[in-house]
Amino acid sequence: MSETNRQWILRARPQGHMRVEDFELKNVPAPTGAVGAGEIRIRNVAFLCAPTMRNWMDPPGNSFYPSVPLGEVMLAPAVGRVVASGDPEYPVGTRVYTISSWQDYASIPTGAGLPLHALPEGLSFLEGIGRYGLNPLTAYFGLLDVGQPRAGETLVVSGAAGSTGSTAAQIGKIKGLRVIGIAGGAAKCAWLRDECGLDATVDYKAEPVEERLAALCPDGIDVFYDNVGGEILQAAVNNMAPFGRIVLCGQIASYDEGRQPEGPRNMMRLIYGSIRMQGFLCGNYADRFDEAVTDLKAWTAAGRIAYREDLHHGFENLPAVFATLFSGANQGTLLVQVADEAEARE
Amino acid sequence: MSETNRQWILRARPQGHMRVEDFELKNVPAPTGAVGAGEIRIRNVAFLCAPTMRNWMDPPGNSFYPSVPLGEVMLAPAVGRVVASGDPEYPVGTRVYTISSWQDYASIPTGAGLPLHALPEGLSFLEGIGRYGLNPLTAYFGLLDVGQPRAGETLVVSGAAGSTGSTAAQIGKIKGLRVIGIAGGAAKCAWLRDECGLDATVDYKAEPVEERLAALCPDGIDVFYDNVGGEILQAAVNNMAPFGRIVLCGQIASYDEGRQPEGPRNMMRLIYGSIRMQGFLCGNYADRFDEAVTDLKAWTAAGRIAYREDLHHGFENLPAVFATLFSGANQGTLLVQVADEAEARE
Numbered sequence: 001m002s003e004t005n006r007q008w009i010l011r012a013r014p015q016g017h018m019r020v021e022d023f024e025l026k027n028v029p030a031p032t033g034a035v036g037a038g039e040i041r042i043r044n045v046a047f048l049c050a051p052t053m054r055n056w057m058d059p060p061g062n063s064f065y066p067s068v069p070l071g072e073v074m075l076a077p078a079v080g081r082v083v084a085s086g087d088p089e090y091p092v093g094t095r096v097y098t099i100s101s102w103q104d105y106a107s108i109p110t111g112a113g114l115p116l117h118a119l120p121e122g123l124s125f126l127e128g129i130g131r132y133g134l135n136p137l138t139a140y141f142g143l144l145d146v147g148q149p150r151a152g153e154t155l156v157v158s159g160a161a162g163s164t165g166s167t168a169a170q171i172g173k174i175k176g177l178r179v180i181g182i183a184g185g186a187a188k189c190a191w192l193r194d195e196c197g198l199d200a201t202v203d204y205k206a207e208p209v210e211e212r213l214a215a216l217c218p219d220g221i222d223v224f225y226d227n228v229g230g231e232i233l234q235a236a237v238n239n240m241a242p243f244g245r246i247v248l249c250g251q252i253a254s255y256d257e258g259r260q261p262e263g264p265r266n267m268m269r270l271i272y273g274s275i276r277m278q279g280f281l282c283g284n285y286a287d288r289f290d291e292a293v294t295d296l297k298a299w300t301a302a303g304r305i306a307y308r309e310d311l312h313h314g315f316e317n318l319p320a321v322f323a324t325l326f327s328g329a330n331q332g333t334l335l336v337q338v339a340d341e342a343e344a345r346e
Numbered sequence: 347m348s349e350t351n352r353q354w355i356l357r358a359r360p361q362g363h364m365r366v367e368d369f370e371l372k373n374v375p376a377p378t379g380a381v382g383a384g385e386i387r388i389r390n391v392a393f394l395c396a397p398t399m400r401n402w403m404d405p406p407g408n409s410f411y412p413s414v415p416l417g418e419v420m421l422a423p424a425v426g427r428v429v430a431s432g433d434p435e436y437p438v439g440t441r442v443y444t445i446s447s448w449q450d451y452a453s454i455p456t457g458a459g460l461p462l463h464a465l466p467e468g469l470s471f472l473e474g475i476g477r478y479g480l481n482p483l484t485a486y487f488g489l490l491d492v493g494q495p496r497a498g499e500t501l502v503v504s505g506a507a508g509s510t511g512s513t514a515a516q517i518g519k520i521k522g523l524r525v526i527g528i529a530g531g532a533a534k535c536a537w538l539r540d541e542c543g544l545d546a547t548v549d550y551k552a553e554p555v556e557e558r559l560a561a562l563c564p565d566g567i568d569v570f571y572d573n574v575g576g577e578i579l580q581a582a583v584n585n586m587a588p589f590g591r592i593v594l595c596g597q598i599a600s601y602d603e604g605r606q607p608e609g610p611r612n613m614m615r616l617i618y619g620s621i622r623m624q625g626f627l628c629g630n631y632a633d634r635f636d637e638a639v640t641d642l643k644a645w646t647a648a649g650r651i652a653y654r655e656d657l658h659h660g661f662e663n664l665p666a667v668f669a670t671l672f673s674g675a676n677q678g679t680l681l682v683q684v685a686d687e688a689e690a691r692e
Contacts (some may be wrong), residue, residue: 055614065618229613248617263609263616268401269576270609271594271625272411278624279617 003030006315008102010068014057017326022057023074023102023319030105034259035086038111042080045125046342048134049322049334050077051227054255062199073101074318078107079119079129082344088112092115095119095346097128102318104338113281120293124345130309130333131300132293138249138282139167139225144175146280147223147247151176156236159227159252160201161188163333168225168249170196170305176268177223180216182209182232184328191331195306210235217263220244228253230262237264240275248279255326349376352661356414356449360403363672368403369420369665376451381432382606384457388426390446391471391690394480395680396423397573400601410498419447422664425465425475426452427689433457441465443474443529448664450684461629466639470691476655476679477646478639484595484628485513486573490521492626493569493593500563502582503607505573505598506547507534508681509654513642514571514595516542516651523569526562528555528578530674537677541652550566556581566590574599576608586621594625601672654678 004027011024035041052065056075060067068075078100085092087110098116100106110116121130127133142164149155155172159165160181167191181192182202189201202212203337213221213235220241220323226233229251236246254262264270270277285292299305310332312321317336324330350373357370360585368587381387398411402421406413414421424446431438433456444462446452456462465474473479488510495501501518505511506527515538518525528548535547548558559567559581566587571663572579575597582592600608610616616623631638645651656678663682670676 065614119596162490233613250617251613254613261612262611265608267579267594267600267609267625268411269625270623272594272627274624274626274630276622276624277616278622279613279615280659281618282622284620 005030005104007073008318012273018207018323021318035084037086039086039107039109040082040090040262041084041107044078044080045339046129046337047078048077048129049325051250051252051325056293073103075101077134079125096098114132117131130335131307132296135163135333136167136296137292139164140249141285143168143171143225146278147245149175149223153177153222155179155223156221157225158182158232160192165227166196169198173197174304230254234264240273243274246277247318310334312336351376351400351450353419354664356420364669366665382428383432385432385453385455386428387430387453390426391425391685392425392475392681392683394423394475395671396672397596397598419449421447422638423480427473472690474535476681477653478642481509481679482513482642483638485510487631488595489514489517492624493591495521495523495569495637499523499568501525502567503571504528504578506538511573512542515544519543520650556584559585580610586619589620592623622671656680658682
C-alpha cells in the first residue's frame with residue numbers, strides 16, 4: 001500500500017476573513033521515484049503562518065505576488081528535507097527553507113527564482129523557520145538595511161508584538177534607538193515594555209494612535225517600521241521627522257478587506273519632509289542570511305531578544321491555525337509542525 | 347514723497363482654481379532705514395511662479411509648508427538685491443535667491459532656516475532664477491541623487507514638458523537612460539521628442555497612460571520622476587520594475603482640488619516590488635548648488651539642454667501670470683520680472 005500525501009486545497013477565495021471552509025483536505029498517493037532535472041522533492045517538516053499568505057488566496061491580477069489557483073494546494077513558507085533531487089546543489093538529505101505548499105511532499109523547481117536555500121549549519125528545522133527564520137530575518141534586513149537607523153533616533157514599530165515586529169523593535173533597542181511599539185491590547189503592550197524593553201507603547205485598540213505618537217515623539221519619528229498599513233501608516237506619516245524612513249514590511253490591516261491597501265493621503269508631507277518610503281522582501285538579502293543568523297544568535301545568547309513561539313502540531317490543523325493570525329489571538333511566531341518531534345528538532 | 351512698495355495681498359483662500367480676485371494689489375510706503383540684526387531687506391527683481399505655491403494659499407494645518415495668512419503678502423521664490431543688511435554674510439549689494447514675497451521690498455530673516463543664498467558669480471538675476479534656478483536644480487538633485495539612475499535604465503517623467511520635468515528628462519538622456527515623457531497635448535509631446543530628444547512620449551490627454559506605459563516599458567520603469575501625482579502616479583506604480591525608484595517632486599494634479607493628494611492604492615506592489623518612493627526638497631542640497639550650476643552650464647553650452655522660458659513683465663501681472671500654471675497654457679519656466687531690464691540681466 002502506497003504512502004499518503006495529505007494536501008490542503010484552496011477551494012474558494014476567501015471573502016474578508018479567511019475561513020477553514022475555504023480549504024479542503026485531500027489525500028492522494030505520495031509521489032515516488034526520481035524527479036526531473038532542475039527540480040527537488042521535499043518532505044515538509046514545519047510551516048510558517050505568515051500574514052502575507054492571505055494575499056496569495058486572492059484572485060490573480062497582481063503580478064508581484066502569486067495567486068494560488070482554485071483547486072490547487074495552498075502555498076506556504078516551510079522547512080523540509082530533500083527526498084529526491086534533480087539538482088546537484090540540493091542533494092537528497094539537504095535541509096531547506098523555501099516557499100513550499102500545504103502538503104506532506106512538494107516538488108520545488110530550483111531555478112525558478114523562488115526563495116530556496118539550505119538551512120544554516122547548527123539550526124534545527126524549527127529554529128530555521130522560527131527563531132532564526134523568515135520573520136526575524138525580515139526584521140533584521142528591513143530595519144538595518146532599509147531603515148538605516150542611527151543611535152539616538154526614534155523608531156516606531158507597528159504590529160510590534162508580532163513575530164517580525166518584536167524582533168525589529170528589539171534590534172532597534174540593541175542599536176541604541178528609542179523604540180515605541182504599536183500593538184493591540186494591554187497584555188501585548190505590557191510584554192513589549194517588560195520583556196522586550198521598549199521605551200513606550202501605544203495600544204491602538206484603546207488609544208488614539210496619531211495623538212499618542214505626537215505626544216511620544218515630539219521631535220518626530222525617524223524610522224517607522226510598518227507591518228500594518230492603513231490608518232496606522234497614516235498616523236505615522238503625520239508624525240514623521242524630516243528625512244524620516246518608512247520601512248514597508250506588511251499591510252496586514254488590509255489583507256482581509258478584499259481591496260488594495262491604500263497609501264498615505266498626504267503625499268505633500270512626504271515631499272516637504274524629504275521622507276523615504278521603501279518596500280522590500282527578505283529574499284533580496286539571501287546572500288546575507290548567514291550574517292543575520294550570526295547576529296541574531298549572539299543577541300539571543302546574550303538574552304537581548306525576547307522571543308515567543310506559537311507552535312502547533314498536526315497537518316490537519318493548518319487552516320485553523322493560520323486563521324488565528326487575523327483574529328489578534330495569536331502571540332508569537334506561528335508555526336505548524338507536521339513531522340515527528342525528533343525530526344523537527346534535528 | 348516716499349517711494350511706494352507695491353504688494354499683492356492674499357485676500358481669500360482659493361476654492362479649487364486660484365483666481366486673480368483672491369488677491370488684492372496694495373500700495374504702501376517703501377520701508378526705509380536700517381534693518382535689525384539677523385535680517386536683510388531686498389529689492390525683488392524677478393519672481394518664479396512655482397506650482398507648489400498653490401499649496402501655500404491653503405489654510406494652515408500642514409506643518410511641513412507655510413500657509414500665507416489672509417491679509418498678508420503672498421510668498422514666492424525670487425531673486426533680488428540686498429538694500430539694507432543686518433547680517434555681514436549678506437552685505438548691501440549682494441544678489442540673492444530666497445523665498446521672498448510678492449512686493450517690491452521684502453524683509454528676510456537670515457537665520458530662520460529659509461532658503462537663502464547668494465547667486466553664483468557669472469549668472470544674471472534672470473539666469474539665477476530661470477535657466478539655472480530652482481526648477482533645474484530641483485531636477486538635477488531629484489533625478490541624480492534621489493533617483494540614482496544608471497545608464498541603460500528606463501526613466502519616465504511626468505509633467506515632462508514643464509520647467510523641472512524637461513530638465514530631469516534631458517539629464518536622464520545625458521546620463522544614458524531611455525527616457526519617456528508624459529505631457530498633455532501633441533505640441534508638448536512633439537517638443538519633447540524633437541527638441542529634447544526623448545525616446546517616446548505619452549499624451550495623457552489623448553492616451554490611456556497606464557496601458558501606454560506598459561507597452562513602452564515592457565521591462566518596467568526603473569526611475570519615475572513625478573511632478574503630478576494622483577492617477578499618473580498610480581499608473582506608474584503599476585508599471586514599476588523591481589527595485590524601482592519613485593522621485594516625489596510634486597503633485598500638481600491635486601493642488602487645485604482642495605484635498606490632500608493621495609498616495610498609490612496598491613501598497614503591496616511597493617512591498618513585493620522592493621520599490622522606493624522618496625520625497626525631497628531642492629534646499630536639502632544647498633551646499634551643492636555650485637556643482638549643479640557647473641554641470642548645467644556645461645550641458646547648456648554643449649547644446650544638450652533645450653530650455654523654454656515664459657518671461658512676463660510687470661508687478662501688476664503676478665497673480666494672472668501665476669494662474670496660467672494650472673490651465674496647461676504655460677510652456678516653460680514661468681517668470682515675472684519686476685525690475686528694469688538692465689538690472690534683471692545684470
